[in-house]
Amino acid sequence: xxxxxxxxxxxxxxxxxxxxxxxxxxxxxxxxxxxxxxxxxxxxxxxxxxxxxxxxxxxxxxxxxxxxxxxxxxxxxxxxxxxxxxxxxxxxxxxxxxxxxxxxxxxxxxxxxxxxxxxxxxxxxxxxxxxxxxxxxxxxxxxxxxxxxxxxxxxxxxxxxxxxxxxxxxxxxxxxxxxxxxxxxxxxxxxxxxx
Amino acid sequence: xxxxxxxxxxxxxxxxxxxxxxxxxxxxxxxxxxxxxxxxxxxxxxxxxxxxxxxxxxxxxxxxxxxxxxxxxxxxxxxxxxxxxxxxxxxxxxxxxxxxxxxxxxxxxxxxxxxxxxxxxxxxxxxxxxxxxxxxxxxxxxxxxxxxxxxxxxxxxxxxxxxxxxxxxxxxxxxxxxxxxxxxxxxxxxxxxxx
DNA sequence: CTTGCACATGTACGGCTCTACATGTCAAGG
DNA sequence: CCTTGACATGTAGAGCCGTACATGTGCAAG
Numbered sequence: 001x002x003x004x005x006x007x008x009x010x011x012x013x014x015x016x017x018x019x020x021x022x023x024x025x026x027x028x029x030x031x032x033x034x035x036x037x038x039x040x041x042x043x044x045x046x047x048x049x050x051x052x053x054x055x056x057x058x059x060x061x062x063x064x065x066x067x068x069x070x071x072x073x074x075x076x077x078x079x080x081x082x083x084x085x086x087x088x089x090x091x092x093x094x095x096x097x098x099x100x101x102x103x104x105x106x107x108x109x110x111x112x113x114x115x116x117x118x119x120x121x122x123x124x125x126x127x128x129x130x131x132x133x134x135x136x137x138x139x140x141x142x143x144x145x146x147x148x149x150x151x152x153x154x155x156x157x158x159x160x161x162x163x164x165x166x167x168x169x170x171x172x173x174x175x176x177x178x179x180x181x182x183x184x185x186x187x188x189x190x191x192x193x194x195x
Numbered sequence: 196x197x198x199x200x201x202x203x204x205x206x207x208x209x210x211x212x213x214x215x216x217x218x219x220x221x222x223x224x225x226x227x228x229x230x231x232x233x234x235x236x237x238x239x240x241x242x243x244x245x246x247x248x249x250x251x252x253x254x255x256x257x258x259x260x261x262x263x264x265x266x267x268x269x270x271x272x273x274x275x276x277x278x279x280x281x282x283x284x285x286x287x288x289x290x291x292x293x294x295x296x297x298x299x300x301x302x303x304x305x306x307x308x309x310x311x312x313x314x315x316x317x318x319x320x321x322x323x324x325x326x327x328x329x330x331x332x333x334x335x336x337x338x339x340x341x342x343x344x345x346x347x348x349x350x351x352x353x354x355x356x357x358x359x360x361x362x363x364x365x366x367x368x369x370x371x372x373x374x375x376x377x378x379x380x381x382x383x384x385x386x387x388x389x390x
Numbered sequence: 391c392t393t394g395c396a397c398a399t400g401t402a403c404g405g406c407t408c409t410a411c412a413t414g415t416c417a418a419g420g
Numbered sequence: 421c422c423t424t425g426a427c428a429t430g431t432a433g434a435g436c437c438g439t440a441c442a443t444g445t446g447c448a449a450g
Contacts, residue, residue, distance in 0.1 A: 006293075032289045033285055038429095039407060060428090085291075087287075087314070092197050092282075095201055100275075100341040100344065101337045101341035143296040156359050237400085
């Protein structure tokens, strides 16, 4: 449901082709909502059938630009005002971390160092991107400033996770003198698993 | 691909039924990787056909517990050691924020306050959950400690976003004296959209 | 004893998303 | 002139995910 509204939101800025939109998703928006081009093209067709967008112009190389309709603009605003928000998220590295106890301490340490580096590097990339906005290189419209705020969210999430990976690596929670030998003592059973 | 390994990881702790696993995903793991029961049951069938898990026992009410096989354990460890990690994530509230410029300032302010509250509340919930682990109520095995680290990641992400929402609300980036009137001045065109 | 609730497992279907494949166009450089 | 590469758009198919629907069981309270 979100890609649909993401496309509408981008088209609210002005007409664009599927190729343009795919590029925008690839660049700044990729950190907020990854999307590949096949999905974008098919979604555009659906939006056009629904009357939320319409063909704006044709260009060279079969280029087809779309324009948002009044209905489309109303729809994206409705979406933004909606009360029901899905706060859930999925991140594979976090799921993995739930099972870190299955890894050898050395491998784990290496892995955490690597993840820390990855998160920090990505945050850095986004931050320099945001820096360009802060220097006003893209203007200071309300739109630009809103997008700067969105990028800030992605930056902060990545920074938080870089910090987390460092913390996880440095805390001695994982250094288990008994690793590989029998359990060090009586351990409470897992909370759920009965049977 | 990840649910598969998540289930294997949980079964590495010991035998469990689909119902048990659905419960665990619902509870602590829900913040890391949401999953509904239909998906879990069908994935279990697939894992069993693949020989990564096998039926451990039958109980009342058609209860069927599974046990991880050696092949399954090897597979989950392979997954954990894998180099290719997908660092992407999707979060609807963040995508929305990219389009905040389409909202009325007042609605936006209200929205940000609400989001700040939601993120903070969820972080709080997870933190009290983690507190139980910290007090050793569930033992201090390597497994428990690893899971504590995983929960910490979710906590930090939510705290970071609560902070972000507060920052976004307080910064006057959104307070636009010109909202509703014509643009305040020449604005650079969007970076991408040619045409 | 019966009623309700938590337990326990599934099917069906539709929508979302990704990878791989396929096709053709225009511009620039050699 | 020919080749390369960026432009531009799609189809096919498979897998993942969520909602809704469906079914039956054991236990405990009244």
